[in-house]
Amino acid sequence: MALDADEEILQDFLVEAGEILEKLSEQLVDLEQNPDDSDLLNAIFRGFHTVKGGAGFLQLDALVNCCHSAENVFDILRNHKRKVDSELMDVVLEALDHVNAMFEQVRHHEEPTPAPEELIAALDALAQPAGEPAPANAAVASEEQNGSDEAGSGDDGGDITDDEFERLLDALEEEKSSAPDSSGDANESSSGDGGSGDDISDDEFEALLDQLHGKGQFSGPPESGKAAPDSQDTSAAKVAGDEASDSKGGDDLISDDEFEKLLDDLHGKGGSPTAETAKSTPPPAAKQPAAKSVDAKTDKSPQPAGKPEKAPAENGKAGVTPAMPARDANAPVAETSVRVDTKRLDDIMNMVGELVLVRNRLQRLGAQSEDEHMHKAVSNLDVVTTDLQSAVMATRMQPIKKVFGRFPRVVRDLARSLKKEINLEMHGEETDLDKNLVEALSDPLVHLVRNSVDHGIEAPDVREKAGKPRQGRVTLSAEQEGDHILLSIEDDGAGMDPDVLRRKAVEKGIYEQDAADRLTNTECYNLIFAAGFSTKEQISDVSGRGVGMDVVKTKISQLNGQLSVESELGKGSRIVIKVPLTLAIMPTLMIMLGDQSFALPLVNVVEIFHLDLSKKNIVDGRECIVVRDKVFPLFHIKRWLVKGAAGQPEPENAHVVIVAMGTRRVGFVVDQLIGQEEVVIKPLGRALQGTPGMAGATITGDGRIALIIDVPSLLQNYGK
Structure with a gap:
């Protein structure tokens, strides 16, 4: 790791990668429910690729290797060479756990611990098409994948690097010195325009790109009567393409609008123009013949009407040249956000609090005065102070999604371990509340969600016998009500039996039998928050010790919040938490x-x-x-x-x-x-x-x- 890296660059990486990793956990669980969602596959692929790119810049090799292996798996998945299943997701989620662990080490300026070799080997095995044997040597396979990733980096997005450009120049010199006589004419024709010396002409540069990556997306089908060029005859193919282009299209280039339309037809709307352009470069010719790639693409993407012959003229340029206008169009703009230390926000909030106290004092004094001007001044101060208080509180607000984002993974892993089928639904994720509350609510909500999955939702066979669908449902929702936030955790499970709760309360000595009999159903439901109270007969690593719900009640009370429980036997349960928007x-x-x-x-x-x-x-x-x-x-x-x-x-x-x-x-x-x-x-x-x-x-x-x-x-x- 570059421990002497610029702190600002490191912080930028931590912010960007942190946001991506938060999304990946939720996206991966969503992918398991929707395995054919190509947009989701591409988003996850880009997520791992972006984290890998930032880690590579900072020389975080352990993080790069793990992200690269995971990225290869999703490259296979999005090319429909393998199907998404639970076993594959177990491996990928384990890889994400290691990536998160390494990310935390980087956050604390520690050298990241590499992922286990067994995990990397498992990822490399999943990166092979279904039915093909895994590579015998994971290290060799990783090197081959690294090589192919460098050769076909156009697929991943981004511009050509300096090292790749140097290799292009070296390849040109070798081609000039060792080219066979059969391609001599092509070399002469390509070097004639550029002249002698160190400068490389456009045609030579395009020929080098074709030799490295194969024909471009829009090079058109091979001429009739001629065999498709293989990966070792790119010079002759280039000459043929140039002659066809010169004879048909002349120097009339494709317009920007037509080029954008071609990209939209191939890749769909949206995305960065630079990234979309780079994706148009096909895989290396050694893995897939250029002619096959061209045929597949030209059949699916119709050419613009009236100019079908102009696509070959853009061959090679599709990966490089059009990126320049895209950068011009997306010129840097003024930043609209700044990063502020949370301590500074806390200090500002404290000062606003003092201002509120002064405002209250002046209001009391103003009420005792008969001066009209004093009343107006105090009234104006009240308005300004209230607005300032709201504005400062807004800077401390964060969406509850920061807490909700972890629950799809929690529910998925717990359901797998308990052999249950559960669907998690979340509503109101954009509801804002104070950042201190966001952090404080994390643990109580985890306890409540785990309790719903373990105690509430029945096993699939039990649900079927009760006339319910095999898949249970847990609903997590948030909404603002005045100056409070309402959080609810609801399940459609077995519900709670008040009689069982009364009996347990007597057994544990919480109530005498007479007092327990007088308890209402609601009071019985609230017994679950008593210390040491549990209805589980057997203690497991998930529940049974009667500790979790007691912790929840204590924590919510510390936040000046309230808890309420609703339940119906056989229908399910609902727990509602009411907490203030801010604690300041x-x-x-x-x-x-x-x-x-x-x-x-x-x-x-x-x-x-x-x-x-x-x-x-x-x-x-x-x-x-x-x-x-x-x-x-x-x-x-x-x-x-x-x-x-x-x-x-x-x-x-x-x-x-x-x-x-x-x-x-x-x-x-x-x-x-x-x-x-x-x-x-x-x-x-x-x-x-x-x-x-x-x-x-x-x-x-x-x-x-x-x-x-x-x-x-x-x-x-x-x-x-």
Whole structure:
């Protein structure tokens, strides 16, 4: 590896290759479902080829070799010489894993570890047409493939390299010195225009291209009555082609529009003009006779009306000359994006947070003032601050696709190991949310998806007996709802049996039998998030230890999110996650407990009402209230959070805030409601870090410090 390579070039490679490798994992799984998709095959081929090219420039030989072997497999596949099957995909996906591992090593400026020789040999065996024996020596086969790749690099796209051009000149000198007499006239005719000296003429250059690569795509069929030229008689064939071109078309060249139409007929619309032009060069003549290639192409691609004789004039130039106008047409334009360090974005977000606090303070002061100009200024500041806050938050937003992109591979590998047939559907992949949330949601979603595949979807035979299709379905979706994101994982599997969950809860000592019998179905479903709870009879490497779902609940709670579970026995299950768009600035409900202010995250607040506390009830030794025929436990959080409040007499009337944690709802008794306010979360100082029930602190609009309540932690520590 070129460890002294320009850091900017290395970073460009890491960005480009990283995006390609993220797509490849999803594309490969999609290819297994649609093995005849030629566009997908070409896209995967180009992906490996692009990564190989960038790695070759940086002298990352281990990465180049693995990508080259994988690229050869897809070259065979897209030429329909082999079929896509699960065994082939297992090998290719293993190769992609090694490519990703090497890529991470390069990211950390380490020398990449080469892929195992057995894997390269397996790829080389798959790079042979179906039915042909694998090469006995993988190293020899790799060298031959490297040689053919260099000779036929026009197929892969890109311009001719300096080394290839030097070899062309050397070949010309050898041809001049050792050409047989039968081709002497051709040499004289080709060198007559160029004159003597070191300059090479256009005709000589075209003859060299024909000798290396065979006839061009548009050279036309061989003349009637004459045998097709083989790969060792290119000089005579060139003369014949030139004579035919001169006698029919003269110097009238094909127009740009006609040439573009020919490329569209051959390769379809779109793509880089340079890449499409380079692809028109056929494989080396040693592997495929030029005449055969020409016949196959000319039969499929109709010539422009009125000028069928002009295609031979473009022979050879199809691989080189037309690339010049393409570069002129795609002249460099001003860059529209820049790369910014995420730390700088975090610093800007922190400054915007401070600005929000100042805005809140000014709004409170402005409300106390009767100056009309002050009101207008504060109002304008509010608008500008809100717009700035939205713009900065947008710079931190990333599509949830960055998380979703890994799941096709996860589901595919897990389904193969469990011998299940599963189709993964994804919706709302372009939904944006804060980059910190994107990273934080990755592990919980992996647990939930694996749980759906392992616990939810039944085996194919079981599904058939139940009247279901053999192939199960897992649906992963995301959508924005106000200032929150809703993520759902749904399956059409067996669903959950509440009675089984009740029995397991009693066996594990989570509930007594009487309490378990009183649980609603929804409360039973939420038991899956209890620590150590699992319905699996046997522990496997996938599930059974009752750890994964507990981790999910803890992580979502840390993100100020909520979890809810829906299920129907025999129909399937659905888990919904609700998380805020960002963690930096939080809308809250400001409350007063005594003379101290606290902030309740608005995401937890369901409703607020004034209550006559004399109408409360006692159930199982706990205070409860009945609202619209629903019973809610009642907690006086002032007794927990304010010193000396435990012995004070209770008021007859109070405000009650109903808060939610997943499907559970409780009532908090508070002294006073201040109103809604956006706050910036500040971490607690060292002396207060880890305080149960506290998520952080903030500065209120009146300049006081308010603690932000962590509702799940508060109830867990005080509500027993």
